[in-house]
Amino acid sequence: MTTTPRSDGHLFPEGTVEPAYTLGEALGTDAAGVLDAVPDADRAYWDRARAFVQQELLPVIGGHWERAEYPLDLVHRLGELDLLRDGVDVEGFAPMSKAAAGLVSMELSRGDGSIATVAGVQGGLAMRSIALCGSEEQRRRYLPSMATGELLGAFALTEPTHGSDSVSLETRATPVAGGWLLNGEKKWIGNGSMGGITVVWARADDDGRVRGFVVPQETDGYTGTTLRGKLSLRAIHQAHIRLEDVFVPGENALPGARSFRNTADVLFATRISVAWGAVGHAQACYETALQYALQRVQFGRTLAASQIVQERLARMLSELTQIQVLVARMTEREESGTLTGEQASLAKYSATRAARSIAANARDLMGGNGILIENRVARHFADIEALHTFEGTETVQALIVGRGITGLSAFA
Secondary structure: OOEEEOOOOOEEEOOOOOOOOOOOOOOOOOOOOOOOOOOHHHHHHHHHHHHHHHHHHOOOHHHHHHHOOOOHHHHHHHHHOOOOOOOOOOOOOOOOOHHHHHHHHHHHHHHOHHHHHHHHHHHHHHHHHHHHHOOHHHHHHHHHHHHOOOOOEEEEOOEOOEOOOHHHOOOEEEEEOOEEEEEEEEEEEEOOOOOOEEEEEEEEOOOOOEEEEEEEOOOOOEEEEEOOOOOOOOOOOEEEEEEEEEEEEHHHEOOOOOOHHHHHHHHHHHHHHHHHHHHHHHHHHHHHHHHHHHHOEEOOEEHHHOHHHHHHHHHHHHHHHHHHHHHHHHHHHHHHOOOOHHHHHHHHHHHHHHHHHHHHHHHHHOHHHHHOHHHOHHHHHHHHHHHHHOOOOHHHHHHHHHHHHHOOOOOO
16 A cells, blocks of 8 residues: 655555645736737836735735734835725825726735735725825825825715615714814725724715815714624724814825715725726636646646546636737727726626636636635635625626617616
């Protein structure tokens, strides 16, 4: 009988010891060569993000995700590497194109959805709100320290009873001497309980318009409670926020935020980045499944030698390639200023749907090993569910696309 040595010197019968699988290599999957001509400046951001993912993130993130721990050391490291801005211009920092921001989102998502969401919240939402709607003084005061990760930022729009219909938000802003009083509640607010600042969107009592306010989280009346029991994005803290007569001085009101249109502009600017994130999740699932199939032996041969497995891999690669092409093209349109709302929604809708399909196929291909956190796919499978919902649910994106197709609004 052939045997395999154990660490304590005893022997196991051959075949009873499962080998260790190497599943974390970055394969750089790009079957259509979509990213072959990435400019050097954009590639520098991409390379930094990939090195961070391979060397610093993947070795530890599974444990953080499992324990629902927010790894602030990794967040600060993102700031040191200038990977938190999502393309927002900040004085003293090198230019970051929309393509570079997308590639960073893709690469961080390939590593972990929680960490990618940190960058999306910090740069894409909180920093962008201040960049687009803030005064010059506010931009100078907040953006540099947010770009480095020294100051965490949150974006508080969603409410417990207003998710997809966020335009109907009920948080109130009442003008008072010297500023405003805020009252209301917000939910699912990334970084909302971490002690930084929160960009709060509220409806003004005087004219009914939606306005934006920068609120330090230590302000009296502000309570951010970390949500527990999540099955997705477990390594970022999201909060339920209660605002009870929170006084905001006039200088903390964003002068360029005077209607929901301004809020929508911020969300529009992040939609392609979210689509890139879906590409990264899909790539992680495909590449993990491929590496597993080349190493896992069943019925005397690797899974990769089976016809049905090759068909599954081909299907996953086909779906991945389609969304890579789509998102890259939409990014080109965004760079040129010709991207429409319908196109941005189509990119997000298509990319997250494809990522879900690839994740499900990868999990199934890996059998029972596919549900182990250490084998990556289970984490991505769960995190894609959140990505599929936030920044506009699948239904909302479909209705935006449908309105563009028919010229008729079907929003209730």
